[in-house]
Amino acid sequence: MTAISNKVINRLTLYHCLLKYTCKGKPFIASSEIADLLDLDDSLVRKDIALCGVLGHKKQGYVVDELKKSIEQKLGFSERKEVFIIGAGSLGTALVNYADFKDYGIDILALFDNDPNKIGKEIGGKRVVSLEKLSNLISRINIKNIILTVPPQAAQEVTDYAVQCGVRFIWNFTPTVLRVPKTVTVYYENIVSSFMQMQNASIA
Amino acid sequence: MTAISNKVINRLTLYHCLLKYTCKGKPFIASSEIADLLDLDDSLVRKDIALCGVLGHKKQGYVVDELKKSIEQKLGFSERKEVFIIGAGSLGTALVNYADFKDYGIDILALFDNDPNKIGKEIGGKRVVSLEKLSNLISRINIKNIILTVPPQAAQEVTDYAVQCGVRFIWNFTPTVLRVPKTVTVYYENIVSSFMQMQNASIA
DNA sequence: TGTATCATGTGAAAAAAATCACAACAGAGA
DNA sequence: TCTCTGTTGTGATTTTTTTCACATGATACA
Numbered sequence A, B: 001m002t003a004i005s006n007k008v009i010n011r012l013t014l015y016h017c018l019l020k021y022t023c024k025g026k027p028f029i030a031s032s033e034i035a036d037l038l039d040l041d042d043s044l045v046r047k048d049i050a051l052c053g054v055l056g057h058k059k060q061g062y063v064v065d066e067l068k069k070s071i072e073q074k075l076g077f078s079e080r081k082e083v084f085i086i087g088a089g090s091l092g093t094a095l096v097n098y099a100d101f102k103d104y105g106i107d108i109l110a111l112f113d114n115d116p117n118k119i120g121k122e123i124g125g126k127r128v129v130s131l132e133k134l135s136n137l138i139s140r141i142n143i144k145n146i147i148l149t150v151p152p153q154a155a156q157e158v159t160d161y162a163v164q165c166g167v168r169f170i171w172n173f174t175p176t177v178l179r180v181p182k183t184v185t186v187y188y189e190n191i192v193s194s195f196m197q198m199q200n201a202s203i204a
Numbered sequence C: 001t002g003t004a005t006c007a008t009g010t011g012a013a014a015a016a017a018a019t020c021a022c023a024a025c026a027g028a029g030a
Numbered sequence D: 001t002c003t004c005t006g007t008t009g010t011g012a013t014t015t016t017t018t019t020c021a022c023a024t025g026a027t028a029c030a
Helices: A006-022 A031-038 A042-051 A064-075 A090-096 A099-104 A131-141 A152-165 A191-200 B006-022 B031-038 B042-051 B064-075 B090-096 B099-104 B131-141 B152-165 B191-200
Strands: A081-086 A106-113 A126-130 A145-148 A169-172 A185-188 B081-086 B106-113 B126-130 B145-148 B169-172 B185-188
Touching: A006 A031, A006 A042, A006 A064, A006 B152, A006 B191, A031 A042, A081 A090, A081 A131, A090 A106, A090 B090, A099 A106, A099 B191, A106 A131, A126 A131, A131 A152, A145 A152, A152 A169, A152 B006, A169 B191, A185 B191, A191 B006, A191 B099, A191 B169, A191 B185, B006 B031, B006 B042, B006 B064, B031 B042, B081 B090, B081 B131, B090 B106, B099 B106, B106 B131, B126 B131, B131 B152, B145 B152, B152 B169
Parallel strands: A081 A106, A081 A145, A106 A126, A145 A169, A169 A185, B081 B106, B081 B145, B106 B126, B145 B169, B169 B185
Antiparallel strands: none
């Protein structure tokens, strides 16, 4: 089981979306179809698929259902991943409501916030809890992942606290760079950068 | 003016966040500081910075203010980019409220939706407009960019319509792959993939 | 049954990205 | 003033990623 690069993860996830929504009902799909839709080289698609251990069929392509399941397995979609959201603002709310998360095993347990008007209420069926309780809850149910959707000014402070509480992975939706110990992984969901990359595509 | 790769754009944007929030007040910053915070090689940081045409100072590093401005210029943060959001659900709402967009020149003009309960209302200070009016508005004010935040089931249909209306760039927040003509660019904001990449970091 | 076709699977080559290594030299401090 | 240090800037190397090219062989169809 070789490690697989982020680029491959990204593409496999897109193939999976494609199989899930675009190819509904089709029994087979060719690498060239996937490649055309995503503007990739077809041999690259085949190599990605090979990493999932799926074999295609000459003159037919890949079995959609099998390929979809193999991607799910390879990327661990069916393993349950419990997550807390810190910051019950509109982005936190949007993520709680992101319906597809459950198909990927991403299970949001609760939201945390400091705002007394929000604490105790429910958003998207999940309870909003006082940030003070984070420490307690993390140790009790051993949560490793948090989604950070607080205002940028508060990001580092909240991060320090979360790290102290034992968090291991921080999915950072704030436009800030976080100072964390080496044992903690920050993944930057750099929304603005995405936009710039999109615009760049016009030149490239 | 050489074209610059998406990876570089991504990193430069992060450097910019860092300069904006983390380094407030400091006059200088060394490539090694940036590298440490972002877990990169310092020579890579220097090469990225060189692409912006900024020169550093021996034994001191880069002038924070100058570097920040140069990144803004290189990535075109100050050029105004007008955008429509299609889909006034919770994700659309979150993006309208994303305060930092304006610092990057991203200007959301309006939201579009089919829901009669939403049409005519305001979200985050922007008007929600009937999707039917998209064609008209696009041709009148020549909008090129849309943010797509509709439910995945509706994504392709709305995309077809938007393309027909003359849209050039689609920032796709839905977990779907879109069929578009070669003249249209889709940028996939593959939220789930980000999470998987984050988890992957534990192994890598 | 035979043949032509078309999609796979994969080595080899090319391109892109990152790392290494170090000369240069400005600045700090004795 | 002199020396030492720390940081830049960059050429060379390595690693990673992508593309190219094509042999293989299953399938459709006559």
